[in-house]
Amino acid sequence: MKVKPIDTIEDPALAPYARLTEAQLLNRLHPEEGLFICESEKVIRVALAAGCRPQSFLCENKYIDSQVRAMCEGLAEDLPVYTAGREVLARLTGYELSRGVLCAMHRPGLKSVAEVCRGMRRVAVMDGVVNSTNTGAIFRAAAALGVDALLLTRTCCDPLNRRACRVSMGTVFQLPWAWMDSYGQLREEGFQTVALALTDRSVAIDDPVLKGVDRMAIVMGTEGDGLGEEVLRRVDYVARIPMRRGVDSLNVAAAASVAFWELV
Numbered sequence: 001m002k003v004k005p006i007d008t009i010e011d012p013a014l015a016p017y018a019r020l021t022e023a024q025l026l027n028r029l030h031p032e033e034g035l036f037i038c039e040s041e042k043v044i045r046v047a048l049a050a051g052c053r054p055q056s057f058l059c060e061n062k063y064i065d066s067q068v069r070a071m072c073e074g075l076a077e078d079l080p081v082y083t084a085g086r087e088v089l090a091r092l093t094g095y096e097l098s099r100g101v102l103c104a105m106h107r108p109g110l111k112s113v114a115e116v117c118r119g120m121r122r123v124a125v126m127d128g129v130v131n132s133t134n135t136g137a138i139f140r141a142a143a144a145l146g147v148d149a150l151l152l153t154r155t156c157c158d159p160l161n162r163r164a165c166r167v168s169m170g171t172v173f174q175l176p177w178a179w180m181d182s183y184g185q186l187r188e189e190g191f192q193t194v195a196l197a198l199t200d201r202s203v204a205i206d207d208p209v210l211k212g213v214d215r216m217a218i219v220m221g222t223e224g225d226g227l228g229e230e231v232l233r234r235v236d237y238v239a240r241i242p243m244r245r246g247v248d249s250l251n252v253a254a255a256a257s258v259a260f261w262e263l264v
Contacts (some may be wrong), residue, residue: 001057001072003079004097006037014082016104017180026107034107036160041067044103046170052072052105057081059101060089067101113151116178117189120148122264124136125180125193127231128155128222129252135159137253138144138220143171145260151180151200151217183234188254191217193235194263196255197227198248205262210237218259223252239263 003036006014016025016035016174027034035055038044048054052073058067061083068081117123124147129135135157142150150159157164159172173175180186186193203209210216219235220226226249232238241250241258250258 001068001075001079002077003083006082006084013056013080014177015057016055017082017102022158026158026160031107031110034159034164034176035104036107037162038103038105039101039162039166041071041101043165043168043170044071044101046085047103047105047165047173050170050173052108052173055104055106056078057101057103058089059083060086062187063100089158097161111176111178113180113185114175114189116149117137117186117191121146123149123151123191123217124256124260125186125217125219126150126152126156127219127227128153129220130155130157131223132157132161132163133167133179134223134251134253135161136164136169136172138256139168139171139177141167141253141257141260143244145219145257146264147175147260150175150177151186153180155222163185183231186217191215192218192237193219194237194239195219195235196234196240196259197221197232197238198240199232199238201240205239205259207239208260210239210263213237218256218263220252220256220259244255 002097016037016178038047048071056079057068059081064081064083072079124142139159143222152159159177165172183193192215194210194216194243196219241255
């Protein structure tokens with residue numbers, strides 16, 4: 001690594017940390033040039049173990065020897081590590097680095113739905129889930145409770161959003177995932193679909209008929225309105241989580257955890 005003290009954020013090399021939006025980091029026009037920001041030693045280590053390539057680090061001075069030096073072992077000798085004191089970094093970036101270390105990483109190549117689903121028995125589908133905290137929490141629950149892979153509609157939050165990565169505790173790098181363009185792709189891969197929704201045709205999440213599904217895609221919708229009518233007409237089953245005390249629904253990440261536990 002090559003330590004580079006900083007006192008200004010005007011250096012173009014620091015743009016990923018200070019000036020580029022999540023959309024600019026994603027770089028849809030040139031995805032091969034896209035970046036994402038990884039935060040905290042634990043999450044960065046998971047990303048490195050998964051094969052993600054770092055572009056640079058940004059950290060407080062005190063974390064160079066306690067965290068960054070060890071993480072840089074085996075990486076390029078000229079990998080830049082930009083560093084300054086906490087107050088300077090807070091002023092330059094607009095926020096305090098509560099986790100000590102940030103790492104700008106090159107985005108990994110995208111996988112197709114077919115590649116992600118090959119040989120899998122339980123996948124989760126996020127349809128229009130836009131909150132990065134929910135996205136990270138769903139990834140974490142999926143990894144912990146045995147889901148094989150995740151698929152996301154194009155209306156979802158980017159899983160490599162900085163907050164989503166952090167909330168997921170790095171599981172976005174451990175679970176295979178892909179963008180999904182149509183529900184027909186699930187049928188092509190041999191999956192039956194189970195949507196989480198409150199409708200007249202909903203069965204309880206522990207209904208024995210669901211236990212007999214060999215290859216299942218568990219579908220959850222956007223935080224506010226849930227799944228649309230068109231989607232609900234296309235799925236094979238609709239399931240509900242029984243509620244008490246007049247509560248009508250759970251947060252999508254909480255509902256996903258219950259569904260994963262029961263259906264996986």
